Amino acid sequence: MTRPSQALPRLTCARAPLTREVEVVDEHGARERVSIPAERDLTIYVDRRELVTLMTLGAQPELLVLGYLLNQRLVNSAFDIESITVDWEVASAAVKTHAGIDRIEERTAKKVVTTGCGQGSVFGELMSDIDKVKLPDTRMTQAQLYALVNAIRLQESTYKSAGSVHGCALFTLDAQGGSEAQMKIFVEDVGRHNAIDTIAGWMAMQPADGAGALGPARVFYTTGRLTSEMVIKSAQMGVPIVVSRSGMTQMGYDVAQRVGLCAIGRATNRRFICYAGADRLILQPELADAHSRVA
Structure with missing residues (x-):
């Protein structure tokens, strides 16, 4: 029998429309309907603790949440997570880990707002452990x-x-x-x-x-x-x-x-x-x- 720590997380497959139509007026005063991206908010809860709210298109929200936790270095791999459940009716993503996130309060206390659209943010020091990265010899x-x-x-x-x-x-x-x-x-x-x-x-x-x-x-x-x-x-x-x-x-x-x-x-x-x-x-x-x- 596979131990939970050896299993990939269970993910929902929540989807939402990527665009919506709105009526606009052009430079000639003519009215037409055009598509615009359907930006929406998604609040991430980790083991019932609110972590952050992301503004997203919502194409693949479960993968977004998993990648966010990985790139923030809050989890080491997908195997640390038991499940990710996204519910667009309440605009939330519930993450359940196997053993919690060590020192989560301390590690998320400092937030850096990054450049660019969507006001991205990262926790902790951006350069932390960067010198430990070893990239493959690719041409x-x-x-x-x-x-x-x-x-x-x-x-x-x-x-x-x-x-x-x-x-x-x-x-x-x-x-x-x-x-x-x-x-x-x-x-x-x-x-x-x-x-x-x-x-x-x-x-x-x-x-x-x-x-x-x-x-x-x-x-x-x-x-x-x-x-x-x-x-x-x-x-x-x-x-x-x-x-x-x-x-x-x-x-x-x-x-x-x-x-x-x-x-x-x-x-x-x-x-x-x-x-x-x-x-x-x-x-x-x-x-x-x-x-x-x-x-």
């Missing part, structure tokens, strides 16, 4: 980077229909050195921190992928800025390469340099800037040159 070719960016361009999304959301994705690279980048999961939310937490929760629920099938060749993509929070969370998730269509902050850059993470920004079409960890990027400038000649 990515320029062709794989272009394949990744193109996959995002083709992805159906709430952003395309309603705007006002951030998207994040996790890719794996071809172990044989091919030019492909396989998208494992794509998540959108009102804040990029929610999207990366949801991906962390998804990874934790698939330990076979997390330790085996995914392998070390993981790349994280975000439409948002590469802030210190995003870089730290990526590193904690064991992802050595991050790509953004936006730029990078000073603290995000400093953390990336510190942990040896490859940070690529301004990635659109064939353009990009590698801010840090360029040794992880196998350049193929002829691919960019070829595109320029065609254009």
Whole structure:
């Protein structure tokens, strides 16, 4: 018989509409109906103790809660949690752990409000234990980077229909050195921190992928800025390469340099800037040159 500590948590499958239609007036005075993201609040209770309220789109709330607890370093793995129950009627997520969270009051006493939409927050010191992170020795070719960016361009999304959301994705690279980048999961939310937490929760629920099938060749993509929070969370998730269509902050850059993470920004079409960890990027400038000649 499997002991509870060896079992993944039981999760509900609560879903809510991602968009709603509203009537607007344009610059000509014409009325029309458009879709907007359905932002909603979700209060997390851990063993009946209120922890925090997140503002979220609500696409995969159970994974969001699990990833949030992992990225806040309040639990070590999914196996610490018995169940996560989300009920949108009362806008709450009830988390039941196997043995409680050690020193939870002390560890959640200090809160840092992070940058960006949705007013993300983290508990404790952002840089705590960051030097203990050891990232896998992963390399990515320029062709794989272009394949990744193109996959995002083709992805159906709430952003395309309603705007006002951030998207994040996790890719794996071809172990044989091919030019492909396989998208494992794509998540959108009102804040990029929610999207990366949801991906962390998804990874934790698939330990076979997390330790085996995914392998070390993981790349994280975000439409948002590469802030210190995003870089730290990526590193904690064991992802050595991050790509953004936006730029990078000073603290995000400093953390990336510190942990040896490859940070690529301004990635659109064939353009990009590698801010840090360029040794992880196998350049193929002829691919960019070829595109320029065609254009």
